[in-house]
Amino acid sequence: MDEPVNIDAPQLGDSLGAELRKQREIRHVTLKEIADATKISKRYLEALEQDDYSGLPAPVFTRGFVREYARYLGLNAEEMAARYSQLVGAQPETSSTPVLPQTEKKAEGLPFVRIDRNIVGFAALLVVFGAVMWWLGGRADQRRRAATPQVTATAVAPAVAPVVVTEPVVSATAPAESSDRLELDVKVIEDTWVILQVDGQPALNQVLRAGETRKLEAENEIRFEVVGNAGGLELTLNGHRVPAMGPRGKVVRGFGLDWEALKRLEGGTTP
Template sequence: MESFGARLKQEREKRGVTLDDIALSTKIGKRFLSALEEEHFEQLPGGIFSKGFVRAYARHLGIDEEQAIADYLSATAAGSPDQAPQNDLPIEVAEQLEDRESDGAAPLPWSLFAGLLLIAALGLALWGFHSREARKEDRAVAHVQTANAPGLAGTQANGQRQPSDVMSGPFIVVIKAREDSWVSIVADGKQLMQEVMVARTEKSIEARYEIVVKVGSVGALDFSFNGKRLPVQGDYEEVKTLTFDVNGLRPQTPKVPSPSAQSLPPGG
């Protein structure tokens, strides 16, 4: 019985189609298409991105898309653990994989990992929400105390903006696609989008607290915050997560050496 990758390659060659043809039409990197045919699944982004690649490949050849995805899932489930796609997947995708593989095809450690990942994400989201609410209450109290202080009422009456005015209120993020890219958008905890954003289209998102954007090709997208265009955020085919709040794009947290490694004296 032919393998998943061999069947894809056979269907492609039977139609006289090259990998370059598919890459040009689907905007998927040729190296990812080669990885599908050669079953080097560890080279794929994983999750919804890999399934999207399989669907686009099958659609270009005119073969059954759902069957192709089912064959891909069977091939990845039958592979050795080191062939499984590795990637920082969105929580919702991890949940889908856990549900799909709960029949027994997935090893126990993966389901435990997905569950822990979900719990950690929910905890962080809840902590972030309460932290923002606490900061808003502190600013509101400070505003009332300043308004009641002697000698400051005139300054406020002259039209100067208060700190609470600066920090509160909605903000807008606009995404413009120069090329096709997978995009997942969560605004204030609500999933707004999880699909391919087609080239020459744009998406405007308004939120009060937080916008999380996960993309499959960050170099294909342009971002602006409250009307101000931001620098390019990465390369084509680079999977990345961007988080915005009322202050703009949050900086990526750099990795720092462990304290124990820094405290070692010279020479061990």
């Protein structure tokens, strides 16, 4: 398989389900992989690809399924969700809203007014009691401050001097932090679909076009979860060229670059 992966543009004749299935097959991704990543039932994903909307939940939920499916494949998620909305139309309003005004009117009445008056009276007592306690507490605090003004003044004066001594130490160690990071330069030779994580967090899921360059930084690891065209990328890790992940057109999964990989590159071996 010498040809690079070809990412086809959506065709006007394709249904929504057919388009999703075609884009998934181009990327050599299984429904199980998408279900595991998006937490959407595989049964719902199959129904989407077959345009079987009778087997799917309410449109408001299905629209979210379409959006997550498209986002995982690196497609325009909002555009695909809009196509689904055009197919199913606007969601009807529920018929339960007219009942609400009647229940609100029944809730109004004299018993409720009596309860409010009792609550207001009790709240007023609490406010008065709280004000008295606050006033008494404030006077007690003033007496304490008046009794010990000189103790705090003498304690603060010597504490300032050590701070001046420690400041040069902080400025001396700060530049060392910039070198404790993995820096990966990515040069795109051919169109390539890439899903990657930086320090365990999703960082990229899209088709990179030939001629693009990317710079990534990490503390511990940069991991390529999926590369649709292994020969389509040139990688340089902290100034060391990384050997190709594979030939043109090959799909590679789970290729990680960490500090151990950098040590092997510095020693002249493959990561």
